[in-house]
Structure formats: structure tokens, C-alpha cells
Amino acid sequence: MLPFNKPYFTGNETKYIEDAVSSGKISGNGDYTKKCQAFFEQHYGFKKCLLTTSCTDALEMAAILIDIQPGDEVIMPSYTFVSTANAFVLRGAKIVFADSRKDHPNMDENAIEGLITTKTKAIVPVHYAGVACEMDTIMEIAKKHNIYVIEDAAQAIDSYYIGKDNIRRPLGSIGHMAAFSFHETKNIISGEGGLLAINDEEFINRAEIIWEKGTNRSSFFRGEVDKYGWVDIGSSFLPSEIIAAFLWAQLENLKQIQTVRKNHWEGYFDKLSDWAGANQIELPKVPEYATNNGHMFYLVCNSLEQRTKLLGYLKQNRILAVFHYISLHTSPFYAPKHEGGELPETDRFTDTLVRLPLFYELNPDEVIEALLKF
Amino acid sequence: MLPFNKPYFTGNETKYIEDAVSSGKISGNGDYTKKCQAFFEQHYGFKKCLLTTSCTDALEMAAILIDIQPGDEVIMPSYTFVSTANAFVLRGAKIVFADSRKDHPNMDENAIEGLITTKTKAIVPVHYAGVACEMDTIMEIAKKHNIYVIEDAAQAIDSYYIGKDNIRRPLGSIGHMAAFSFHETKNIISGEGGLLAINDEEFINRAEIIWEKGTNRSSFFRGEVDKYGWVDIGSSFLPSEIIAAFLWAQLENLKQIQTVRKNHWEGYFDKLSDWAGANQIELPKVPEYATNNGHMFYLVCNSLEQRTKLLGYLKQNRILAVFHYISLHTSPFYAPKHEGGELPETDRFTDTLVRLPLFYELNPDEVIEALLKF
Numbered sequence: 001m002l003p004f005n006k007p008y009f010t011g012n013e014t015k016y017i018e019d020a021v022s023s024g025k026i027s028g029n030g031d032y033t034k035k036c037q038a039f040f041e042q043h044y045g046f047k048k049c050l051l052t053t054s055c056t057d058a059l060e061m062a063a064i065l066i067d068i069q070p071g072d073e074v075i076m077p078s079y080t081f082v083s084t085a086n087a088f089v090l091r092g093a094k095i096v097f098a099d100s101r102k103d104h105p106n107m108d109e110n111a112i113e114g115l116i117t118t119k120t121k122a123i124v125p126v127h128y129a130g131v132a133c134e135m136d137t138i139m140e141i142a143k144k145h146n147i148y149v150i151e152d153a154a155q156a157i158d159s160y161y162i163g164k165d166n167i168r169r170p171l172g173s174i175g176h177m178a179a180f181s182f183h184e185t186k187n188i189i190s191g192e193g194g195l196l197a198i199n200d201e202e203f204i205n206r207a208e209i210i211w212e213k214g215t216n217r218s219s220f221f222r223g224e225v226d227k228y229g230w231v232d233i234g235s236s237f238l239p240s241e242i243i244a245a246f247l248w249a250q251l252e253n254l255k256q257i258q259t260v261r262k263n264h265w266e267g268y269f270d271k272l273s274d275w276a277g278a279n280q281i282e283l284p285k286v287p288e289y290a291t292n293n294g295h296m297f298y299l300v301c302n303s304l305e306q307r308t309k310l311l312g313y314l315k316q317n318r319i320l321a322v323f324h325y326i327s328l329h330t331s332p333f334y335a336p337k338h339e340g341g342e343l344p345e346t347d348r349f350t351d352t353l354v355r356l357p358l359f360y361e362l363n364p365d366e367v368i369e370a371l372l373k374f
Numbered sequence: 375m376l377p378f379n380k381p382y383f384t385g386n387e388t389k390y391i392e393d394a395v396s397s398g399k400i401s402g403n404g405d406y407t408k409k410c411q412a413f414f415e416q417h418y419g420f421k422k423c424l425l426t427t428s429c430t431d432a433l434e435m436a437a438i439l440i441d442i443q444p445g446d447e448v449i450m451p452s453y454t455f456v457s458t459a460n461a462f463v464l465r466g467a468k469i470v471f472a473d474s475r476k477d478h479p480n481m482d483e484n485a486i487e488g489l490i491t492t493k494t495k496a497i498v499p500v501h502y503a504g505v506a507c508e509m510d511t512i513m514e515i516a517k518k519h520n521i522y523v524i525e526d527a528a529q530a531i532d533s534y535y536i537g538k539d540n541i542r543r544p545l546g547s548i549g550h551m552a553a554f555s556f557h558e559t560k561n562i563i564s565g566e567g568g569l570l571a572i573n574d575e576e577f578i579n580r581a582e583i584i585w586e587k588g589t590n591r592s593s594f595f596r597g598e599v600d601k602y603g604w605v606d607i608g609s610s611f612l613p614s615e616i617i618a619a620f621l622w623a624q625l626e627n628l629k630q631i632q633t634v635r636k637n638h639w640e641g642y643f644d645k646l647s648d649w650a651g652a653n654q655i656e657l658p659k660v661p662e663y664a665t666n667n668g669h670m671f672y673l674v675c676n677s678l679e680q681r682t683k684l685l686g687y688l689k690q691n692r693i694l695a696v697f698h699y700i701s702l703h704t705s706p707f708y709a710p711k712h713e714g715g716e717l718p719e720t721d722r723f724t725d726t727l728v729r730l731p732l733f734y735e736l737n738p739d740e741v742i743e744a745l746l747k748f
Contacts, residue, residue: 007395007398009395009396014388017387018388020565021383021387022383024381026381026565027557027558027566028565053431053566054427054609054610055610056587057427057609057610081587082588082603083609085604086587086588086607086609089607090607090609184399184400184614185401189400190614191400191617192402192610192612192614193614213455213456214460214707227700229705230459230460230705230706230707232707233460233707235430235457235460236427236429236431238566239427240558240567242616242617242620243614246616326603332603333588333605333606333607334604
């Protein structure tokens with residue numbers, strides 16, 4: 001069976017892990033952690049980066065940093081992973097779901113303003129498939145209502161937004177903070193892993209404290225205080241150097257990995273266009289203000305029936321393609337709490353979206369050949 | 375400089391990591407995770423084990439599982455790491471500190487009952503240095519008042535409690551749940567890492583859900599439900615297979631690691647007894663109901679002045695010895711919230727305890743020779 005995903009190993013991962021072990025330091029916040037964090041700060045201009053054990057944990061740090069209190073409201077898409085919501089629910093927030101765009105699973109930027117109340121604390125745009133949300137509009141709304149923007153950039157490494165000013169900004173550099181994922185299904189991986197990117201400097205000091213279990217250990221090691229202790233809430237958000245060493249081997253190969261993945265994506269797009277049109281299937285839309293980072297290639301079928309048939313057909317042809325999120329507003333946990341109306345576009349993507357295999361060592365022609373016979 | 379700690383590498387860690395990568399699965403809950411969890415269940419009789427990214431995270435899972443609500447009270451020692459408290463503070467708990475015993479940093483089991491109120495939800499005994507708290511008394515109090523016991527067994531792998539019934543029970547198997555650490559400073563390591571051990575079966579199903587980000591993914595993969603979704607709060611508590619593969623190489627060598635560490639510990643104890651007596655320094659006490667797991671060798675000085683002198687002397691001799699916790703009830707974060715009285719034994723250990731280097735590749739005679747000349 002052709003898998004949906006296969007983690008790519010650059011070859012230096014275990015060499016760097018052995019190096020970390022022989023240096024005598026494999027707990028968090030060592031040299032490899034610092035190298036990875038500096039890489040993101042230098043390449044993408046994030047003001048401060050902190051590695052985390054998952055993207056979920058990076059979102060939880062953001063929720064603590066913006067001081068979510070019980071009853072605060074957070075606006076996000078319903079077509080997203082549970083962690084986008086859970087990170088804020090853990091702090092007592094009420095989740096307010098915005099529908100997706102007609103042409104894309106991303107949240108509809110025009111649906112946001114009507115959802116804002118005096119209790120709204122943050123908007124969490126999720127850059128689905130690494131494709132930017134319409135950030136100019138979202139940032140204007142946030143500024144006008146004095147609320148925070150936390151970018152869920154789990155899938156959005158090395159992708160960009162081109163705003164009205166024609167400047168190309170890396171995703172994750174636009175909101176107050178952003179969360180990235182290095183889960184094995186992402187472009188750059190460490191098995192499980194994440195990153196909190198901080199753009200608003202007011203959060204940097206407290207972020208280091210929350211990351212180090214609520215202690216001022218980072219200040220201590222910089223010589224700013226003469227002993228360290230418990231100064232705030234916090235958790236053990238930092239990953240082992242084993243994870244950071246693995247990640248470093250990946251980051252060294254970012255350019256090559258991105259080139260290969262984008263080639264696969266473009267191969268799919270070019271060779272499936274006519275077939276998709278003939279079958280009333282939509283190919284992924286990349287708006288003019290967005291770039292493609294080769295994270296995911298998906299199809300939007302014209303019905304649940306067509307999708308079920310397509311997934312079954314591919315399985316018969318020994319190809320594993322998969323659907324994606326089940327709308328959070330219809331979930332067993334949140335349906336009873338959801339006070340908003342229907343979200344028809346969200347439901348449509350829940351029923352009709354198919355993700356095709358996309359990984360470094362893939363030969364997309366295998367999948368394309370099978371699809372063209374569907 | 376002789377370090378305080380040096381992580382020990384058994385030699386198979388990177389081999390197993392390469393194996394995990396080549397199997398195509400490096401996210402959480404794969405084969406190595408299952409092997410590690412089964413090891414703990416089989417060796418120590420814990421009913422269900424779940425690997426976590428840290429001991430902190432295991433404690434946070436326990437706090438969620440016992441449904442800590444704002445205002446609930448949790449009794450624990452003040453002489454402990456911040457995470458013992460933070461895990462419960464994150465859910466809104468008020469921390470009530472019990473003093474240490476006169477002969478040991480462990481919480482004084484006779485100080486607990488006077489601290490219980492109608493709001494008390496749990497007792498969190500911390501087995502300091504891997505030495506058991508007096509669990510018979512603690513479990514009796516908990517039973518009488520219908521409250522939970524969460525063992526903070528961060529340092530307590532492979533250590534035991536011998537109760538009044540003369541049965542030798544592994545630490546972590548006595549309370550409703552327990553949390554272990556695999557931080558690089560522990561006996562068995564994965565850089566950062568932890569384990570939640572569940573002894574009360576009522577928590578098992580929900581623990582799997584909370585561990586998998588609040589989804590019923592585990593049920594789904596067992597074929598118990600036909601799709602999985604958001605059913606509860608939760609987080610990404612599970613570590614990468616990279617971490618689990620590393621840990622597996624350590625667990626395979628548990629017996630040997632424990633033997634070597636306990637030898638070092640006994641070497642310290644035997645060769646320092648006379649010297650300690652002459653200097654009014656206490657050596658670690660292991661009560662009759664407890665065993666020693668070779669985790670830590672500490673000295674208790676007769677004053678802060680003596681400790682400062684001793685640490686300075688060892689540093690001059692190129693040996694890194696270190697003090698340990700600063701009482702949580704005196705911390706910048708919790709001092710204003712601490713409503714209890716003074717905790718004189720806790721404060722004494724804060725001021726006078728010294729930890730000597732203790733790691734697999736140590737030659738304790740280097741440290742002993744220097745100490746005997748102090």
C-alpha cells in the first residue's frame with residue numbers, strides 16, 4: 001500500500017543526537033535548541049522563538065500569555081484540528097466558530113467581525129494546507145477591536161502572505177504570536193514537536209518563564225538574577241535536545257525538502273487539472289495573496305458520495321488517501337456548547353475534502369495514473 | 375570540573391531511533407511507546423501507563439483526571455520542584471503546604487490531617503531522592519476523607535515502600551496515580567520525558583483521551599468507534615517515538631544502571647559516615663519502610679554557613695555539588711498566596727542540603743577524597 005505519509009530522514013539526525021549525548025546535555029534549552037530557534041528568528045524575522053514539545057503546547061503557551069480567563073471568547077475556524085480550540089478551552093475560553101471561505105477551508109475573513117463581542121480576546125486564523133488566510137483584513141479587525149491574533153501556522157512553515165502593501169511576509173510573522181508543528185506529517189519534522197514564534201515583544205520575557213515551568217531560570221543563566229525560583233504559572237513546554245538535534249538535521253535541508261515537495265504538488269496540480277474539471281472536482285486554490293509551501297495536496301469532491309467512491313477506488317489501487325477534519329462545532333464535546341449558527345462551508349469541506357499522499361520520497365505519477373482512470 | 379550529572383548512553387539509543395524512522399512512524403504512541411509502557415506495567419504492576427513529554431505533563435494529566443476545579447485544595451510538601459504545584463495551580467487549585475519530616479525532606483505524614491478542609495481534593499506525596507513517604511498513613515488519611523493521592527515519583531523509579539503488612543510495593547503503585555520523570559538528571563533518561571502510572575481503573579479510559587488531545591483516537595484504532603473526534607479537554611501529552619526509542623534502550627539496561635548507581639551511593643555512605651559525624655553533617659536517612667534506588671546522595675549541613683563553605687571548597691577542588699529546592703511557600707509567586715504557618719523543616723533543608731555528583735560513570739572516590747580533607 002502506498003502510504004499517505006512517510007517521514008523523511010536526511011541522514012544527519014542520529015549523528016546530531018549522538019553529539020548532544022556526548023556533550024552531556026540532552027534536557028531542554030541546549031545548543032541544538034538555540035540553533036533551531038536562531039534559524040527561525042533569522043530566516044523568518046520572528047522576534048523570539050521557543051521550541052515546544054508540540055504545536056498544541058505552543059498554542060497553550062499563547063493562551064497563557066494573552067491571559068485567557070474563563071468566559072473570554074476566541075474566534076477560529078471550525079474546520080481545524082482539536083488543539084486549535086483545546087489550548088484555549090483549557091484556560092476557560094468559549095470558542096466562537098467562523099465559517100470557511102467558499103473557495104478554501106481557511107476561515108472567511110468577512111465572517112469574523114459579526115462574531116466579535118466585548119468578551120472577544122483573540123482571533124486564531126489557521127493557515128490550512130500552508131496557504132495564508134487574508135491577514136490584512138484580520139489584522140485590521142483585531143486592531144480596531146483591540147484583540148490579539150494568534151496564527152495557527154501548524155502546516156505553514158516557509159509559506160508567505162503578500163499584503164496590500166505588496167510586501168511578502170512569512171506566515172507566523174504577522175499576528176502577535178504563531179504556533180508551528182514538526183509532527184511527522186509536516187514538511188519539517190521531529191516526530192512530535194512545535195515552535196512558538198513571538199512577534200510582539202511584550203510577551204518575550206514572560207514566555208521564557210512559562211516555558212521553563214514558571215521559573216526565571218533563563219534570567220538566572222544570563223546572570224540577571226542571583227538565584228532562580230517560582231515566579232509564575234507555567235509548564236514543561238521545552239523539548240529534549242534529542243528532539244532539537246533531530247530537528248536541526250531537518251532544518252539544514254529545508255530548501256531541498258521544500259523544492260521536492262513543491263515539485264510533487266505542482267505535478268499533481270498540472271496533471272490533474274483536466275481530469276478534475278471533467279469530474280466536477282476542485283483542486284486546491286492558492287489566492288493571489290498567498291504562496292504554496294508544498295505541505296498538502298487536496299481535492300474537493302462534489303459530494304460525500306463521490307468522495308466515498310474516490311477513497312474506496314484509491315484503496316483498491318493500493319493508495320492511501322484520507323479525509324481530514326470533522327467540524328469542531330459538530331463534535332461530541334463542543335456541539336452542545338456551540339451557540340453560533342450553521343457553518344455550511346465548514347460542513348462541506350468535512351464531507352468532501354480528500355488529501356492525496358505527499359511526502360519527499362513519493363512518485364506522484366503513481367497516484368496520478370490511478371486517478372486519471374477514475 | 376567534575377560535573378554534578380552526566381547522562382549515560384547505553385549504546386543502543388540511536389540504533390532504536392533509526393529503527394523507528396525506518397518503520398515510518400516517529401510521532402507518538404507507536405511501537406516503542408507501547409514497549410516502554412508495557413515494561414512499566416509488567417515490572418511494577420501499574421494498571422495502565424502512558425508516556426508523557428515530561429513528569430510535569432504527567433502531573434497535569436492527573437490534575438485534569440481528578441477534575442481539579444478553581445478553589446480546590448491540594449496538600450503537598452513545600453520542599454519540591456515547582457511542577458508538583460504548578461500542575462494543579464494551572465487548573466485553579468490552591469496549594470496547601472505540609473512541612474518536611476525532621477529526619478527527611480519528605481512531607482511529614484503527621485502534618486497532613488490538620489490541613490484537610492472540605493475543599494481538599496488531593497494529597498501529593500513527593501518521594502524525595504527516591505525514598506518513600508510513609509504511605510500507609512497517607513493512604514489511610516486519604517481514604518478517611520475520600521480524597522485522591524497522586525504520587526510525585528519523579529525521582530522514585532525502581533524504589534519501594536514496605537508497609538505494615540510487610541508487602542514490598544513499588545513506588546508509584548500505591549496512590550490513585552503517579553508521575554515519573556526521565557529528565558537527564560534521573561536514573562533512566564530520555565532527555566525530557568515522563569510517565570503517568572494509573573492504579574485506579576476508573577481513570578484509564580479518560581486518560582487515553584486526554585493524552586490524545588481530547589480525542590477518542592485510541593478507541594478508534596482499537597475498532598471501538600467508527601470515526602474519532604473531539605470528546606473532551608486534553609493536550610498533546612504523548613512524546614515522539616524518537617524519545618520512546620531512546621527510553622527503550624535505557625529500560626533494557628535498568629538493572630545494570632541501578633546496580634552501578636546503588637554501588638556509588640553505598641560507597642559514599644560507608645566512606646563518609648565518620649567524617650559526617652565529626653562535622654555534624656547528616657547523611658541521607660532511608661527509613662525502615664523505604665528502599666534506596668541510588669537516585670541521589672545528599673548531605674544535610676548543620677548551617678547555611680557550613681553549606682556555603684562546603685560548596686565553595688568542593689568548587690575549588692573542581693567538583694560541582696549543588697543545593698536543591700527553594701521552599702515553594704517562600705517563592706515570589708506563592709509567598710503572597712501562602713496562608714499556612716511557618717515550615718521550619720522545609721526551610722532548614724532549603725538552607726542546608728547539598729547534592730553530591732552521582733552518575734553512572736562517576737568514580738565517587740574522587741569526591742570522597744576531597745570531602746575527607748574538608
